[in-house]
Amino acid sequence: MKICIFGAGAIGGYMGAKLAQAGADVSLVARGPHLAAMKANGLTLIEESGTSNVSVTASDDAADLGVQDYVIVTLKAHSVPPVVSKMQPLIGPDTTIVSGVNGVPWWYFHKIGGPLEGTRLATVDPGDAQWDGFGPDRVLGCVVYPAAEVSEPGVIRHIEGNRFSLGEPDGSKSERAMALSKALGAAGLKAPVRPRLRDEIWVKLWGNLSFNPISALTHATLDVLCTDPGTRAVARNMMLEAQEIAEKLGVKFPIDVDRRIDGGAAVGAHRTSMLQDLEAGRPMEIDALLGSVQELGRITETQTPTIDAVLALIALRGRVAGLYG
Known part of the structure; x- marks a missing residue:
């Protein structure tokens, strides 16, 4: 299972460090001094239980990383539409996009049923960049609960929480949701699959x-x-x-x-x-x-x-x- 975390700041870096420690095939997309520090010194995670360092695969160019099984998006919501095109090298026929973004998600009305089925939200997906660029059928929802911060480039300080609730837009317990839940659980993270995300x-x-x-x-x-x-x-x-x-x-x-x-x-x-x-x-x-x-x-x-x-x-x-x- 190949997992890419796109936007490996505080939350993405925390998740990436935990997955890497567990031996998962994980890569991180980041930029600037944070990326340079991770390439030079690995990713350092400061937790209440202690400090650890792990080598990670990281780049600012998705083309370096190839097609993934899961792309976990942990950017701020307004940062996603402009980079949809840059994410395409990560996406193959069976790639799942995990939307770990705050606020009302762009896919909210996908498989909700009723008269609003398929409604698109201009405030979070201007120009339908994500709806058309990813496709809503790829999406697995995620509500992010941990608090963390980048205390300095290449260093993530975990503050509290370790839960990433997952959910299909139609509420089903799909194979892809359960597989990611298992992988996150093996990394010491809580990832329940919710029928009403x-x-x-x-x-x-x-x-x-x-x-x-x-x-x-x-x-x-x-x-x-x-x-x-x-x-x-x-x-x-x-x-x-x-x-x-x-x-x-x-x-x-x-x-x-x-x-x-x-x-x-x-x-x-x-x-x-x-x-x-x-x-x-x-x-x-x-x-x-x-x-x-x-x-x-x-x-x-x-x-x-x-x-x-x-x-x-x-x-x-x-x-x-x-x-x-």
Whole structure:
């Protein structure tokens, strides 16, 4: 089984290091100083249990790596459409594309059934780059839970979590899903195959669509924005609007809004990824986390006044910083 991780930053690097340690045939696509460090010194993984180093096959050119059984995409959502053409050397007749990207996935309406079957989302797949370039039948969904960071080029620090939930768009326990689950499990990662992956997508998105932009606008950490009465109310309203959309699409939430916000508060003084991107001068992941939910609101004829307002504010903040649009 050949596995390529396209976008071997913090999360992709963590997964790649664990797979390489387990002896899997894994390769990584990365760039810049991080790639150079991995080529020169291998990939170092810092975990609570200790620090390890493993030699990895890494390149910035997919043509160096050849056709794969699985291509696991761990880029930020807005970074994927521009590189679909560069990924083609990895894709053969039986290649599975594993979409480990935050937000509403571009394949969301593939095999969902009903009147919205096949609907395409312009906010996350402009020009249908992924729908046409990959093909939705190749896709295996993935919800990423671990937290990690690139502490320096070639060095990944694992913070918490080791679960990568997998799911077919039609909810089946396919052979390809079970085989990847087994490979990830052999590497010490949890990879359950879920019949209702869209439910998990929304529970994670619930927090991302609200906590991320509020933190970027206020520079508050999770514990503060989830307990301050004003920002908690804004987050709660955003989540309730999103819940109305999701439930119209058949999603079932296993927890309620207040428990989800309390869970965010319990994480502590954490700076969300959007705040980190703003402070580091990296492009901000706005469309996948908020724009896509607004688009789904229009599709389902659901009013989203709080999401609309926060989206307008964070979009302007991103444009002023030169990190969006």
